[in-house]
Amino acid sequence: MNERDELLAEVSLHCDLEDRLAILPPSVLCRGLYLQSIDAALLRAGLAERYRALFPERFTAISWYPASQFLMRLAAGAAILLSPERVHEGMFEIGRRNAVAFSESLLGRALLRLLSGDPHKLLQQAVAGRRQSYSAGRWELAFPDERTAVMSMFEEYMYIESYLLGAAKGTFDAIALPVQTQVVLENRFCGKHILKW
Secondary structure (H helix, E strand, O other): OOHHHHHHHHHHOOOOHHHHHHHOOOOOEEEHHHHHHHHHHHHHOOOHHHHHHHOOOOOOOOOEEEHHHHHHHHHHHHHHHOOHHHHHHHHHHHHHHHHHHHHHOHHHHHHHHHHOOOHHHHHHHHHHHHHHHEOOOEEEEEEEEOOEEEEEEEOOOOOOOOHHHHHHHHHHHHOOOOOEEEEEEEEOOEEEEEEEO
């Protein structure tokens, strides 16, 4: 067993990666920018060398790739960032850092200006971006009141309770707006984030 397989086996003791990969339909694809974002998060943390040694393949941002590639790299990157035992915390942090880093990019800054830093508009943009970035699942957004959002996710394979929660937190960090988050899972692939600011 090589070092990459050993790390993935160890990570699978602390999350459902192995089971998730076994039932993930091969038709589920994601854009390469998500694969690139894991590398970027580890680079910012000063930990890219080990990650790149384990995962030397590179991806173009706009092309489609199997979501299984993303999940393996996400779990391994999270374990490298923190530890295999803290893989969910690591996935949360990668999701959060990616959202903040995007907001600091030229495109992100332009988008924030266009959307005026309004959380309603930013979350609507997140739903639209999701449709363009993944080939399966769907998100639905509701605003029960002016300072609450409910993001419901269906057929979502990307760790609702950690990675995607981190991305939601990072979205609010990017506009310097404190947010309280709650996750309600119906099952591991369906659930919602309740966001209050």
